[in-house]
């Protein structure tokens with residue numbers, strides 16, 4: 001996508017905001033119900049001949065993965081479990097994140113204090129000057145979270161805050177953190193910090209809710225002071241239970257949705273987020289590790305601040321939790337606004353940073369950065385195969401990518417010869433000529449029609465050069481998450497990628513996540529939507545889950561005749577499991593009858609598993625209030641044989657799992 005298109009994508013503002021009332025948890029649920037009816041009358045039978053015996057090229061076992069960056073409030077306000085928005089009190093003047101609260105006769109004032117903070121990384125703080133307050137009439141401020149604070153019953157919330165007080169404030173317990181229901185003002189959970197000291201200190205706490213009749217996000221986090229004096233606070237954090245109970249971890253429902261995609265890898269941290277708008281705002285990994293109080297945070301190119309609470313180690317632990325391998329993108333000296341670092345001595349510190357980063361990921365505890373990772377709580381090294389150098393460097397007008405890539409390539413290969421290095425420039429420009437990258441990263445943001453026309457893109461591509469990483473791709477139809485028409489485009493494109501997965505080693509859709517609050521979206525078409533409380537997968541999400549969940553190990557040769565230009569297919573098999581996976585995508589409104597022949601099979605099991613995703617129209621979609629309108633339906637089909645006939649309903653995506661010997 002070019003820069004103009006990028007801007008257009010960012011500016012389109014959603015009209016999708018219908019009421020966000022009913023709470024209904026979303027998830028990957030394959031229902032066992034009868035197949036849906038065909039959307040139109042079947043056209044003349046087509047013939048699909050599958051050569052089930054012939055051993056084909058290997059399917060890349062890592063074909064399907066995830067691409068992620070801080071966009072659309074993907075982490076803060078999304079996957080990262082933090083409930084407090086603006087926990088470092090940066091935006092108090094510009095936003096309504098923090099609102100002063102005076103109860104009864106309490107009186108006080110708030111100010112940002114740039115002269116004191118708990119660390120070099122966080123040198124400022126919020127100063128709360130309380131003239132009058134007691135345990136009943138408190139003075140403080142409240143936070144509305146990421147457009148809501150979800151509070152569940154009988155649940156333990158984990159918090160922390162840095163604080164200190166003046167002589168008046170430290171005379172007794174003074175500061176309380178509470179979860180408050182918006183409508184009733186009821187205190188749902190609360191913790192009173194012990195008496196502060198006059199030095200900065202971190203207070204860790206838990207608070208537990210009791211029974212709650214209705215789970216909503218209409219709550220707030222209140223920081224209140226119960227005695228006169230001056231109190232300084234910084235980094236107030238509150239977490240709900242997280243996935244696998246990780247400290248500083250991720251939201252459970254979103255991790256479960258991601259697990260449902262069966263991802264083999266995670267490409268991080270971008271995307272534009274890697275580059276930053278300027279060099280100063282790049283993803284500077286060394287500032288994203290260690291205690292949270294030592295992370296200064298930085299501006300995301302998607303126009304909001306990141307605390308870097310989800311930093312390098314958290315990305316790696318996310319990989320570990322979902323059994324994904326990292327595809328590590330390292331900053332390569334080019335930022336979105338056009339700044340670049342010239343190859344040569346100026347670039348050396350950035351090359352060194354990348355080497356250090358790889359050591360942090362893969363080094364054992366005897367290495368400098370492996371020891372640092374152990375100090376951060378993870379002694380075991382992480383596996384690493386792929387390192388991507390930069391992002392979309394075809395945009396670099398200085399044409400310095402060949403030199404920059406080559407410098408990184410030589411240094412990384414010298415120390416880590418086994419690593420596979422990915423170039424981000426391709427036929428769009430700045431092609432690397434001085435060395436041969438192991439992989440080239442291609443990006444496709446398209447309409448469904450474009451994908452339909454281009455499903456044979458890689459069929460005749462050169463197999464002797466670098467492998468392909470389709471590092472970002474998506475059918476951009478529907479917002480904030482894509483609709484069924486987009487899922488058809490995606491599925492058609494996936495049949496092409498799968499048939500060519502001897503060449504395409506890895507592929508990842510983008511963007512992955514979007515907070516559907518009106519404040520949340522910067523990019524219009526996304527895979528998974530959520531608000532503070534709920535989440536759901538788009539039809540495109542389910543199409544990917546279906547493909548990745550039935551991947552196979554070998555590509556099986558097949559020929560389709562007489563089907564028109566709206567029927568797409570891919571056939572793979574897993575000999576060890578004795579199954580053939582047949583994927584059919586009917587992007588026409590008319591049903592398509594198919595005579596399927598499995599040549600070379602000794603026996604074919606008479607029943608097969610069928611997973612079908614279908615809808616009556618391309619506009620059909622899932623939303624935060626209607627999350628399960630388009631979901632896969634699983635059934636058992638009978639009458640399967642060496643030759644059998646099936647009908648692909650209009651507008652359908654199907655995966656057959658056929659037992660074959």
Ligand code: AHR
Nearest residue numbers: 001271272273392510511
């Ligand atoms: O996926 C959104 C953006 O699209 C990515 O940050 C960038 O790499 C591409 O232009």
